[in-house]
Amino acid sequence: MLAIIATFTIVSSTAMTQAYAQSISDGMDGYVKGTSGIYTGNPHECWYQDEDGNMMPCRIDTGDTAWMLAASSLVLLMSPGVAVFYGGLTRSKGSVSVFGMTLVIMGVAAVQWLSFGYTLAFGPNYDEGNMFYGSMDYLGFNGVSHYAPLGSPGSCMDTWSAAYQMNQMVDADQCSQDWPGTIPHMLFAAFQGTFAIITPILIIGAVVDRMKFSAIIIFVIVWSTFVYYPVAHWIWGGGFMADGTLDLDPSLSPSFVLDFAGGAVVHITCGFAALAAALVLGRRLGFGKVPMEPHNVPMVVLGAGILWFGWFGFNPGSEVMVDGITVSAWMITNISAGMGTVTWVLLSWAHTGKPSIVGAATGTIAGLGTITPASGWVGPMGALIIGIAAGSICYAAVAFKNAKKWDDALDVWGVHGMGGLTGTILVGTLASPHIWDTGDGIGAWTGTAEGMEQQGIQIIGALTVVGYTLAVTFGILKVMDLIWPGGIRVTPREEEIGLDLAQHGERAYVNE
Amino acid sequence: MKQITTIVHIDKMSQVVIAVREAGAKGVSVTEVNGQGSGERPMIRGGRGTTQYRAEFNKMVSIMTIVEDSQVPVIVDAINGSAYTGKAGDGIIVVTNVDEIINIASKNAGSKAL
Numbered sequence: 196m197l198a199i200i201a202t203f204t205i206v207s208s209t210a211m212t213q214a215y216a217q218s219i220s221d222g223m224d225g226y227v228k229g230t231s232g233i234y235t236g237n238p239h240e241c242w243y244q245d246e247d248g249n250m251m252p253c254r255i256d257t258g259d260t261a262w263m264l265a266a267s268s269l270v271l272l273m274s275p276g277v278a279v280f281y282g283g284l285t286r287s288k289g290s291v292s293v294f295g296m297t298l299v300i301m302g303v304a305a306v307q308w309l310s311f312g313y314t315l316a317f318g319p320n321y322d323e324g325n326m327f328y329g330s331m332d333y334l335g336f337n338g339v340s341h342y343a344p345l346g347s348p349g350s351c352m353d354t355w356s357a358a359y360q361m362n363q364m365v366d367a368d369q370c371s372q373d374w375p376g377t378i379p380h381m382l383f384a385a386f387q388g389t390f391a392i393i394t395p396i397l398i399i400g401a402v403v404d405r406m407k408f409s410a411i412i413i414f415v416i417v418w419s420t421f422v423y424y425p426v427a428h429w430i431w432g433g434g435f436m437a438d439g440t441l442d443l444d445p446s447l448s449p450s451f452v453l454d455f456a457g458g459a460v461v462h463i464t465c466g467f468a469a470l471a472a473a474l475v476l477g478r479r480l481g482f483g484k485v486p487m488e489p490h491n492v493p494m495v496v497l498g499a500g501i502l503w504f505g506w507f508g509f510n511p512g513s514e515v516m517v518d519g520i521t522v523s524a525w526m527i528t529n530i531s532a533g534m535g536t537v538t539w540v541l542l543s544w545a546h547t548g549k550p551s552i553v554g555a556a557t558g559t560i561a562g563l564g565t566i567t568p569a570s571g572w573v574g575p576m577g578a579l580i581i582g583i584a585a586g587s588i589c590y591a592a593v594a595f596k597n598a599k600k601w602d603d604a605l606d607v608w609g610v611h612g613m614g615g616l617t618g619t620i621l622v623g624t625l626a627s628p629h630i631w632d633t634g635d636g637i638g639a640w641t642g643t644a645e646g647m648e649q650q651g652i653q654i655i656g657a658l659t660v661v662g663y664t665l666a667v668t669f670g671i672l673k674v675m676d677l678i679w680p681g682g683i684r685v686t687p688r689e690e691e692i693g694l695d696l697a698q699h700g701e702r703a704y705v706n707e
Numbered sequence: 708m709k710q711i712t713t714i715v716h717i718d719k720m721s722q723v724v725i726a727v728r729e730a731g732a733k734g735v736s737v738t739e740v741n742g743q744g745s746g747e748r749p750m751i752r753g754g755r756g757t758t759q760y761r762a763e764f765n766k767m768v769s770i771m772t773i774v775e776d777s778q779v780p781v782i783v784d785a786i787n788g789s790a791y792t793g794k795a796g797d798g799i800i801v802v803t804n805v806d807e808i809i810n811i812a813s814k815n816a817g818s819k820a821l
Contacts, residue, residue: 488753543756554756594757
């Protein structure tokens, strides 16, 4: 066995070294040898030819780039944050399984994003099919530069940043005129990659204690391909929710679904996929008969804290630069998280007599998830209202789910699904034209025809994502259950022992 | 020789153990147990604070000691003094006969084994 692995390693590394040497000497993958060897040949990126004939990348903003490196790292930290949150909410016999699924999905989703995820979600649009999927230009991060930003070159003095930057902009024709045009293209891909990693991880809360490890990994790969990447493309990658297809009245300004940081793309998709998964898999053994309560409340609270912290990369980072919107998104996120926490704890206090701390942590996540689509569009009072809506609607959803005896074990649907849906609809109501200097974002509260149209677009967009996610996730899991040897659910015996020992042979807490 | 087993609330463990030792017991063994009885069980929050239910068990300890017949009233008094609150669920004391005791190290039997 060792000899086989050694042979495989030597052969593959030799082959890869040769391929890499070729790519430098032969100009493979569009790379050109010479002083401009970094040129990717991607026409959607911002490159210009200098007087010596070399292709040079447009200028980037070092401040924006530094912020986006930090924001990407903050969002990536949310994935282990989810592991701590979910790990505390499960019973102790399934805790290793939750942490394990999270870590391995982080690895799988990162590689999948590099391989074909980024291009399906954000590949350039050429034809009708690209209403639904990106083109394959960026397969394997081909043509994704770590120097050049996206967009076409033009005068640096005409960029958006030039309007508010204190420091003098360079007076030259070397700056991207588009968004996101102040950071390298690869950093934009990295930031979006952290979203593609956390979204499938959020789903595992619904399937804990009963889904096979092998099945969840394959499910996540298929689900990302058929749900996350297309929906991200619809809303963020120039697909049909962003290109004016949903424009109800072309004479009015609103023409696309407002989703600043992923209320529909991230939270509706993961939440409603979780509901579908919980219904396909069925209830855990003994559900409703024996209590299945969090085994470690401090872990739940710590996890909620890590998520709150990481959300400051998630929402403000979605501006993909530093300006007033970034600052506003930070404050809006904090207000809604706080109000969601307070609302939930007060409701549980009034409803059952004691302030629940697991409930408070859940309210935090509800507030954060609900404000996500609105974080760049509403003002502070709008955020307060969304925080209250998050706490009360998600509280009602969790109570409703329990009454229905749906075993969405860790309330992914109640908190993320219903929170994302509430937020995506409410951004159409509460969006304020006082946030963007362009006057974009007119909600129904203004009482204008534009506001009514925006509200309509939000409802159509949100419900489309809900329906698509439910249908496709149901389909994927039903097919997987049919073709998987023995089904995607573990045996009752394994479930009784707990997935930690049955699937991994490891325990969270060892007392010997 | 008598074995005295007393079952009390887990938060009374230290007080009872100290009282029993001061009353002359040579040693004690303590086991944590889950119990149901006349005592009221606490309400536990469920469903993210949206509901609550009665806990299945109270957390109790079983404190076991073996003493001479003559010591029994003193030890029982000590337990009563340290564990009494007057509410249902304070616990119970069980006194049983012991046939034989052997000390593993010294091989002594009977009283000398303790």
